[in-house]
Amino acid sequence: MIVYLGTLENETAAASDWILPIDYPLETWGDYEPEQGIRGLMQPTMPRLYDTRAVGDIFLTLAQAAGRPLTKREGGAPVASFREWLTLAGRSCTIKSARPSLSKTSGKVP
Numbered sequence: 001m002i003v004y005l006g007t008l009e010n011e012t013a014a015a016s017d018w019i020l021p022i023d024y025p026l027e028t029w030g031d032y033e034p035e036q037g038i039r040g041l042m043q044p045t046m047p048r049l050y051d052t053r054a055v056g057d058i059f060l061t062l063a064q065a066a067g068r069p070l071t072k073r074e075g076g077a078p079v080a081s082f083r084e085w086l087t088l089a090g091r092s093c094t095i096k097s098a099r100p101s102l103s104k105t106s107g108k109v110p
């Protein structure tokens with residue numbers, strides 16, 4: 001069985017048994033790491049235009065339907081949404097500023 005998760009009707013979608021439409025990147029929560037050790041969360045910049053879902057929400061729903069809900073910790077409560085998953089993931093890591101701070105004495109970047 002071939003399952004396609006995407007935003008476009010392309011050759012892969014045409015060859016698939018199931019097509020699951022996902023949110024456009026501007027419609028969904030996400031995370032990114034612009035440089036090693038610097039992590040951040042992305043939030044939607046616009047509401048959903050169609051009946052789509054975030055990829056993370058699709059996986060969480062499928063895992064729950066299969067009787068294997070995903071958790072962040074062994075024996076922990078299942079997460080309800082991809083946004084919650086990302087929020088919990090952010091708590092387990094150190095988030096550093098991507099911008100260097102100015103020196104208080106000279107006003108120059110160290």
